[in-house]
Amino acid sequence: MPLMEHLYELRRRLFFAVLGLLLGTVLGFIWFGVQVGPIPSLGDILTRPYCAVPTEYLADISDAQGCQLLATGPFSILQIRLKAALMAGAVLSSPIWLYQLWAFVAPALYSREKKFAVTFAASAAVLFAGGAVLAYIVISEGLSVLLGMGADTAVAALDPDKYFSFLIAMLLIFGVSFELPLLLIMLNLAGAVTGAKLAKARRYAIFGLVVFAGLVVPGNDPITMLALAVALVLLYEVAVQVSRLHDRRKAKRLAAEGLGELSDDEASVLPGGAGGGVAVDPVAPPAAVADADPVAPPKRTTDS
Known part of the structure; x- marks a missing residue:
């Protein structure tokens, strides 16, 4: 394909990837406050590590409505909901934008390269998910240690923005490290x-x-x-x-194959050489050149 057609193809793939991310974000925004069957709401999933902290370390601000964060600004809740929706949308729409990325790159790969690319991409996704799951499990224990440092002199009521920033950072760090x-x-x-x-x-x-x-x-x-x-x-x-x-x-x-392991400064075996095949005859030494008679210099002629 010419360069312009590659750019048009890239633009088309990016459009569908962004469209999938937008749809996933809308679903995540709705899911934030809605429970889907046995699946709890996104807000409950994200606040569960905080709610698992012993109650003696937390300020009692829930007014018998359950575990809640403390919003300190008029737009705090909206910003957190948008951040959570964007994060969930990236996960929910991952099949769409990953397929668009693959569809753009795959035509330039050989079949062997495609097999390795699929294997490593799948392994990377599994490792990242494993790291994020481990982070989600240990966050509550880490928060219990951090919030328990105040002993009887202070209790905690975390701001949603700071808590979700901490949560997302932990998920990303563990996922990438894995x-x-x-x-x-x-x-x-x-x-x-x-x-x-x-x-x-x-x-x-x-x-x-x-x-x-x-x-x-x-x-x-x-x-x-x-x-x-x-x-x-x-x-x-x-x-x-x-x-x-x-x-x-x-x-x-x-x-x-008869090759074996070679060091960096060792030459590999030639086809038909030692290690298999027909041996190569050595090159004969050069013959001496016989002395030739000296060539007489040309005679000089003068113009009459």
């Missing part, structure tokens, strides 16, 4: 790192992951930091074992 094993496995498949090197660097990696968990967690409470650090260490070990398995399969395949 992509670590996928990144390491991709580097291994590309030949940039081996499973043996990853295993050798295990102690340094564990130290770095613990420091990373302590730096990126917004609450800096020990519960969420420990949960993220332990999860990342386990995922790192999974990446090490998968990389080792891939390296063993690669070594067996190369051995079956």
Whole structure:
């Protein structure tokens, strides 16, 4: 396709992706205050970690209406509902905008590349969802530690904007951090790192992951930091074992082909050379050139 047709195709795909996101956001805005059968409302789902905090740490402002946040501005509730609707819309409409992205990229890929792209995209989605679920589970424990720091001198009534910002940050940090094993496995498949090197660097990696968990967690409470650090260490070990398995399969395949493992400064075997096939005859040394008679210089002629 010419460049302009690529741009038209990109514009069309972006239009349908944004349209899907808009429809998902509208559904999320409605779902925020409506319970759909056995599924609780989006507002209840998002406030459940806060409501799981022991009541002695929270201010009693609910007026017997259940657990509620404290809005401190006239537009606080509307802004939070829009943010929650946009976040839910991105999740609900993900099949639409992911398909549009795939439909734009897929024609330029070979069948093998398509298979790898689908595998890694599906793995990335599962890992991100797993990280977000873990964050959702440990947020209530982290909030209990943070809000319990006041002992008997203070109680908490969180602002919706700050609470939802904290919640979204936790979900994103855990979700993105869970992509670590996928990144390491991709580097291994590309030949940039081996499973043996990853295993050798295990102690340094564990130290770095613990420091990373302590730096990126917004609450800096020990519960969420420990949960993220332990999860990342386990995922790192999974990446090490998968990389080792891939390296063993690669070594067996190369051995079956008669190639074996070569160092960076070692030349590979030529077809028909050592390792299989017909041997190549060496090149004969050059023959000496016989001395030739010197060529007489041309005679000079003068004009008459």
